[in-house]
Amino acid sequence: MRISNDIKYIGVNDHKVDLFEGQYVVPNGMAYNSYAIIDEKIAIMDTVDKNFTHEWLDNIQQTLDGRKPDYLVVQHMEPDHSANIANFLRVYPDAVVVSSAKAFAMMKNFFGTDYADRRIVVGEGDTLSLGKHVLTFVTAPMVHWPEVIVTYDSYDKVLFSADGFGKFGALDVEEDWACEARRYYIGIVGKYGPQVQALLKKAAGLDIQIICPLHGPILTENLGYYINLYDIWSSYRVESEGIVIAYTSVYGNTKAAVELLAEKLKEKGCPKVVVNDLARCDMAEAVEDAFRYGKLVLATTTYNADIFPFMKEFIHHLTERNFQGRTIGLIENGSWAPMAAKIMKNMLAGSKNLHFTDTTVKILSALNDDSRAQIEAMANELCRDYLAQQDETANKNDMTALFDIGYGLYVVTSNDGKKDNGLIVNTVTQVTNTPNRVAVTINKENYSHHVIKQTGKMNVNCLTTDAPFSVFEAFGFRSGRTVDKFANCEPLRSDNGLVFLPRYINSFMSLKVEQYIDFDTHGMFICSITEARVISDAETMSYTYYLNNVKPKPQTEGKKGYVCKICGWVYEGDNLPDDIVCPLCKHGAADFEPIE
Numbered sequence: 159m160r161i162s163n164d165i166k167y168i169g170v171n172d173h174k175v176d177l178f179e180g181q182y183v184v185p186n187g188m189a190y191n192s193y194a195i196i197d198e199k200i201a202i203m204d205t206v207d208k209n210f211t212h213e214w215l216d217n218i219q220q221t222l223d224g225r226k227p228d229y230l231v232v233q234h235m236e237p238d239h240s241a242n243i244a245n246f247l248r249v250y251p252d253a254v255v256v257s258s259a260k261a262f263a264m265m266k267n268f269f270g271t272d273y274a275d276r277r278i279v280v281g282e283g284d285t286l287s288l289g290k291h292v293l294t295f296v297t298a299p300m301v302h303w304p305e306v307i308v309t310y311d312s313y314d315k316v317l318f319s320a321d322g323f324g325k326f327g328a329l330d331v332e333e334d335w336a337c338e339a340r341r342y343y344i345g346i347v348g349k350y351g352p353q354v355q356a357l358l359k360k361a362a363g364l365d366i367q368i369i370c371p372l373h374g375p376i377l378t379e380n381l382g383y384y385i386n387l388y389d390i391w392s393s394y395r396v397e398s399e400g401i402v403i404a405y406t407s408v409y410g411n412t413k414a415a416v417e418l419l420a421e422k423l424k425e426k427g428c429p430k431v432v433v434n435d436l437a438r439c440d441m442a443e444a445v446e447d448a449f450r451y452g453k454l455v456l457a458t459t460t461y462n463a464d465i466f467p468f469m470k471e472f473i474h475h476l477t478e479r480n481f482q483g484r485t486i487g488l489i490e491n492g493s494w495a496p497m498a499a500k501i502m503k504n505m506l507a508g509s510k511n512l513h514f515t516d517t518t519v520k521i522l523s524a525l526n527d528d529s530r531a532q533i534e535a536m537a538n539e540l541c542r543d544y545l546a547q548q549d550e551t552a553n554k555n556d557m558t559a560l561f562d563i564g565y566g567l568y569v570v571t572s573n574d575g576k577k578d579n580g581l582i583v584n585t586v587t588q589v590t591n592t593p594n595r596v597a598v599t600i601n602k603e604n605y606s607h608h609v610i611k612q613t614g615k616m617n618v619n620c621l622t623t624d625a626p627f628s629v630f631e632a633f634g635f636r637s638g639r640t641v642d643k644f645a646n647c648e649p650l651r652s653d654n655g656l657v658f659l660p661r662y663i664n665s666f667m668s669l670k671v672e673q674y675i676d677f678d679t680h681g682m683f684i685c686s687i688t689e690a691r692v693i694s695d696a697e698t699m700s701y702t703y704y705l706n707n708v709k710p711k712p713q714t715e716g717k718k719g720y721v722c723k724i725c726g727w728v729y730e731g732d733n734l735p736d737d738i739v740c741p742l743c744k745h746g747a748a749d750f751e752p753i754e
Contacts (some may be wrong), residue, residue, distance in 0.1 A: 160572045161368060161376055162314040164291060166194045168217040169589045170210040173330035178326060181441050182345055186338075187328035191372050193318065194221050194678055195311065198289030199228040201256070203309065203318050205242035215249060216244060226250055229278075229286070231293070233256035233320040234306050235264040239372050247276070254278055256286060258297065260305035269385040271499035280307065294655045296360050298322070300353040302346060308357070317368040322348065322357065323384055323505065324373030336387060340468060341446045341582055342392050344595070348449065350481035354392035358385065383646075394453035394482050395626055396661060400430030401540055404444055405457035405489070406437055406466040411524045412491045415533060416457050418525070419489070427544040427551060438526045445475045448484075452661070453540055457489035460498045469498075473505045482510040483624060487536050491521040511624065513696075543646075543693045547650055547660070552691050554653065559665035559690040560588050562620040563596070566698045569619040569633050570598060571657045572609045578649060579638035581606045582630055584701050586618055590686065603744060605639040607681055614671040616683070617656045624694040625662035627708050635725060635742045652689050665692045720750040728753070 167192035190206035192214060200222065206214045215502055218227065230246055230253055233239070243265065249252060255262075266272040276287070280295040286718045287293075291313045298306040301322060303533055309318040325339035347354065368375040369384065390397050407413035416433060423431045423451040432451065434444040444461045448454050458469040486506065490498035494694040499518050506512055521529045538545075545551040563586055563749055571580045583600035598618060610616050621629065649657040658666040669685035699708070705723065711724035712717035717731040725743040729750065738747050 159376075161193065161316065164196050165316060165432065166196065166221045167194045167312070168184075168194050168221050168338045168375070169329075170206050170213050170217070172207060172210065174209070178659070179346070181312060181325065182341070183446065184326045186326070186333055188238075188326065188330040189329045189373055189375075191370065191374075191376075192217075193370055194218065194227070195293075196225070196287060197291045199287075200225060201229040201231050201286070201288055202227045202246070202253075202291065203370070204233055204239045205229050205230070205246055207238045208241035211242050215245070227253050228288075229253060230255050230307060231286075231318075232247075232261055232265075233308060233318065234303060234372065234427060235261050235268070236303060236321075237268070239264075242651060243663040245296055247273070250442050256280055258295075258305050258307050259423065261307075264305055267382065273559065290470050296357070297550075298353070299588075300350045300358045301357055302350050302353075308361075308612055310364050310366075313470045315365050317361065317364065318370050319367045319371045321372050321537070322354070323369050323377060323388065324371040325375075327374065329375060332374050332525055335375065335384075336702050338633075339384075339387070340391065340397075340450065341442055341461075342373070343388070344446050344449045344479060345442045348391070351392040351394055351480060354388065354426050358392065360390060361385075372500070389628065391449070393626055394449070394480065395628075395629075396483070397450045398430065399544075399630055399660060400432060400451040401453040401455065402432045402434065402444075402447045402451050403455040403457060404436055404448065404457065404472055405455075405467070406468045407457075407491075408461075408466070411521060412457055412459055412489065415489055415491070415519065415521055415525055415529065416455075418530065418535050419455065419457075419519075419537060422533060423541060425439055426537055426541035427548050428541055436472050438517060441468075441472065441475065446470060448476055448481065449479070453485040454486070455489060455540070456502050458491070458498050460492035460496050460501075463497070465498045465501050469502070470505075472504060475481050475504065477509055480509075481506075481651070482512065484511075484512045485515065485540065487515040487517070487519075487540060489519040489521065489533075489536075493523045496522065509647070546691045547658075547694045549653075554689045554691060556692045557594060559620070560594065560596075560666045560700045561668055562692075563588055564622075564698055564700060564702050567621050567625075567630075567704055568600070569621060569659060569663075570600070570606060570610075570613070571659075572606050572613060573618045573656055574605075574609045574613075574638075577638075577642050578644040579606055579609060580633045580643050580657065581638070582634035590684070593689050595605050595672070596681055596685050598669065598685065599677070599680050601680050601744070602717070602734070609638075610683060611674065611681065615652070615654050615656065615688075616669050616671075616685070617658050617666050618669060619659045619663045619666045622662055622664050622694070623700045623703055623707070624696065625699055625708070627710060629662055630708070630725075650735075652691075654688060663695045664694045664698060665690070692735065714753045717753055719753055722754055723749050723751055 171186040191204040195201045262272040282297045294310045488499040519532040668689035673684035675682040712721045720734045722740045
């Protein structure tokens with residue numbers, strides 16, 4: 159396989175493996191990827207599993223056509239990628255190993271030598287010239303081992319991403335990338351979200367056209383799709399709307415409760431209900447589902463004054479992978495002393511930002527009128543936002559939405575007749591209540607100001623404290639004149655035809671402009687309310703909460719100048735210009751502060 163004119167694929171497919179890493183079912187096998195960069199000098203990128211030594215060496219020999227490699231770059235020391243280091247060096251005694259210091263220490267453990275006489279130790283930002291191809295090494299500790307490096311080829315703009323962007327499955331089998339990449343990521347890398355986030359930030363500064371992982375297909379098109387999924391997974395955000403029910407059942411009574419709840423959830427508009435019998439399903443897929451969707455119901459029996467073993471294993475899988483930021487419902491069953499709900503909640507006590515439903519379903523052996531009513535109540539709680547999002551079930555005149563207005567942060571959506579638009583504002587105020595009037599102030603430089611002045615309508619989405627920084631990047635740092643902020647999604651719409659956000663809001667209001675006041679640099683729109691929906695009772699994000707908990711800490715180490723308090727952009731210089739405008743968030747000098 160040719161990656162570019164100079165980069166060739168020399169990896170192998172494994173259809174004999176049944177359990178990857180001794181635990182993950184891989185019905186479509188596994189790919190162990192390796193690459194050859196052929197220039198004035200030749201670099202081989204990683205080796206393969208021990209069961210494919212000769213096939214891999216044959217691939218090298220055939221690809222190089224008589225030439226010999228100069229370097230072996232070892233990005234990751236896990237044996238499925240490093241097992242053939244010693245074999246390679248015996249065949250090519252003049253080759254030099256290029257890797258991190260920690261990797262060479264591991265080689266000593268694996269092979270009895272750290273190759274001190276034929277090695278190049280590389281760290282962050284180090285380079286290796288092959289001729290026109292110059293390799294830059296980027297450290298990626300704990301993604302997902304401590305010695306990992308990734309490599310960027312600036313000539314062909316290729317990122318050799320080690321285990322990043324990998325997936326289960328051999329390359330000669332076609333299957334959906336996201337499904338098996340998600341299961342791979344969450345199962346193997348999921349614990350290390352902060353470290354993956356750090357690597358993504360480094361990668362954002364590179365012009366990447368091709369991603370070459372150590373497992374799975376080479377990614378050459380729509381790279382934003384894959385990078386966005388990795389950003390979602392590594393920041394533990396919700397990927398898809400839906401509810402997962404994970405259960406164990408001994409005699410079928412807990413299963414009956416789960417089936418009733420699933421039916422109720424579907425009736426109330428839940429877009430996707432996933433049910434996993436933990437005693438029979440692929441545990442890795444059940445864990446994948448829990449991380450993919452935003453809500454999870456755990457249903458199990460009290461067992462030996464504890465909980466059923468498969469449920470205990472499942473919760474352990476969640477907590478050891480930093481499960482967080484989800485809504486949890488609990489169903490317990492017990493004939494004389496039900497205590498499963500208490501035990502499950504205690505097991506999740508260390509997980510961050512979990513919201514438990516007010517309703518806990520208690521089954522005493524079998525369903526009765528009380529437990530059926532509890533299931534109904536839990537379904538109503540879990541589907542409150544879905545009910546509010548659907549035209550036929552929404553209360554569109556819920557003026558308690560006004561209670562969510564404070565000195566908060568909002569996404570104002572509009573439409574210019576061709577595409578939807580949105581921007582972040584922090585100036586939304588209720589000015590009267592008889593009749594209800596809301597004032598929204600927008601900087602005239604923002605494209606949304608122009609659109610709303612022409613159309614006379616907007617939606618105000620009240621953001622909640624679980625909104626990630628990516629929301630502010632999407633709606634606050636780019637102009638709707640040049641960017642389609644709702645590309646590649648199917649947005650929800652209110653009666654006025656405008657978008658409202660599917661998540662990260664507790665309410666929205668559709669506004670009709672009744673009066674406009676010109677404030678020189680800004681315009682104030684005085685509006686009536688044509689529709690108001692409350693989506694959830696989640697806490698509104700205040701401006702202070704955003705600054706303290708959401709906005710990334712600016713990278714100011716070693717820099718002298720001023721930093722934007724809104725987005726963290728740094729202006730380096732002794733004096734801040736009075737007329738400065740932040741190139742990211744468009745805020746002026748008043749929102750800059752000196753770097754301490």
